[in-house]
Amino acid sequence: MTQYENRLLDDIAKLMTSAAGAAQGMRSEVETLIRAQAERMVADLDLVPRDEFDAMKDMAIAARTDAEGLKARLEALEARLAKLEKSGS
Structure with a gap:
């Protein structure tokens, strides 16, 4: 039973690590999209x-x-x- 619990905890840890990596990737993608949109808006303002x-x-x-x-x-x-x-x- 102890081995089963360790394996379960390892799987949960791997899942959390993957989720954190995916969230970081999404954050980076959203920042890129926001920056591109902001640059487009500034260009349209003809500053x-x-x-x-x-x-x-x-x-x-x-x-x-x-x-x-x-x-x-x-x-x-x-x-x-x-x-x-x-x-x-």
């Missing part, structure tokens, strides 16, 4: 890569700085023109 975003941000900052400089120059020229028109009158 911009970070490096392109940063490049555009830098360009926008440079354009704003240039525009502010040009605005200041224009205001100075308008003030100078107004002064010249005033003194010429």
Whole structure:
């Protein structure tokens, strides 16, 4: 009877090990499917890569700085023109 119990316990242990291996395989498969679906969804969102975003941000900052400089120059020229028109009158 002891040998029968040992064999039964060995069979149960083998079954549990197989079940754990199968569960691990299923987990890996589900993770792969979820990752693929997430990548597909992100691709459909038409997101911009970070490096392109940063490049555009830098360009926008440079354009704003240039525009502010040009605005200041224009205001100075308008003030100078107004002064010249005033003194010429």
